[in-house]
Amino acid sequence: MKKVMLFLMLAVFTLSLSSFKVEKATVSDVIDPCYEEAIEVGETMDGYNGKSGAYYAFIYMTTFCTSDSFVNQ
Amino acid sequence: MKKRLFYTTALYSAVFFYCNIVISQSGRIEYKNNATIGSYFNKIKEKSELEFKKYEALAIYERDVKRKIRYELKFNQNCSLFQPIINGSADKEVKIGIQAEGIYYKxxxxxxxFIDRRFENFEIQLLAVDWTISNEEKNILGYKCIKAIGFKKTKKNDKETKKKIEAWYTKDIKLEYGPLGFGDLPGIILQLDYGSYHLLATSVEIGEDIEIKKPKIKSKKITEFEFSKIMKTRNK
Incomplete structure (x- = not known):
């Protein structure tokens, strides 16, 4: 009985870990490095000259990243 | 006598209207953009709400800027030009948004x-669209419009993915043009939904003899696939 319980626990543990990995892989698959960089710039510049981080992230994005009018590779 | 005069005037008016719309086939359409958040941000949101939090402020900022930009489509029998309308009195962020939009020539x-990215001008050869025409109809600015659904096909890790386009075109202007380089339908597009773009015609001017020239911008010729691939890399 103990062995069965242990086996079940291990199975549940393995499944939970594997499903977590699948979700993580799917998100990272979607991540665009250029947009990530825009966010980093926004975080660094937030508050400079009284402008928000989103303002600087937007400038970065429109200078270096793709546009929504094109297909995404 | 009065009746005859009335009918003659009506006939002349109808002929004049027909000539303007069907024969002259030259004009200008203005569009507003009821923008939503970008496709990229939407994909992130679908996968992970937690990850999206990081991008939320930027996604909303971009959407709000895009909503302030107005666009124009100039067309004649031979070609069309679609671009944002430059507004000198616009806010700084709107001016940045306008500069980031491309000029579409067809x-x-x-x-x-033609688009400027990473301090370089690109001339992007746009992908063709597979259209399916539906029987749905609606009225936009007095023009009877028909709905068409299209797809731009992309390849990602050797898997083919599709990006959907919904267009409403009118046969009253029998030219194969529309916003963002879309067209190849039996009439001009008055409404277009594609990614975060939700462009709706706000005015149609027909009858002017408009001269349109292909922009002369020294730029690197590239395909849409290649452009997206380059822009996805980190800049640093």
Missing amino acids: DSISNTC
């Missing part, structure tokens, strides 16, 4: 977008 040979 004729019988080419369908390209």
Whole structure:
């Protein structure tokens, strides 16, 4: 009985870990490095000259990243 | 006598209207953009709400800027030009948004977008669209419009993915043009939903003899696939 319980626990543990990995892989698959960089710039510049981080992230994005009018590779 | 005069005037008016719309086939359409958040941000949101939090402020900022930009489509029998309307009195962020939008030129040979990214000018050869025409109809600015659904096909890790386009075109202007380089339908597009773009015609001017020239911008010729691939890399 103990062995069965242990086996079940291990199975549940393995499944939970594997499903977590699948979700993580799917998100990272979607991540665009250029947009990530825009966010980093926004975080660094937030508050400079009284402008928000989103303002600087937007400038970065429109200078270096793709546009929504094109297909995404 | 009065009746005859009335009918003659009505006939002349109808002929004049027909000539303007069907024969002259030259004009200008203005569009507003009821923008939503970008496709990229939407994908992130679908996968992970937690990850999206990081991007939320930027996604909303971009959407709000895009909503302030108005666009124009100039067309004649031979070609069309679609671009944002430059507004000198616009806020700084709107001016940045306008600069980031491309200029779309379409004729019988080419369908390209001129865009500035990473301090370089690109001339992007736009992908063709597979259209399916539906029987749905609606009225936009007095023009009877028909709905068409299209797809731009992309390849990602050797898997083919599709990006959907919904267009409403009118046969009253029998030219194969529309916003963002879309067209190849039996009439001009008055409404277009594609990614975060939700462009709706706010005015149609027909009858002017408009001269349109392909922009002369020294730029690197590139396909849409290649452009997206380059822009996805980190800049640093």
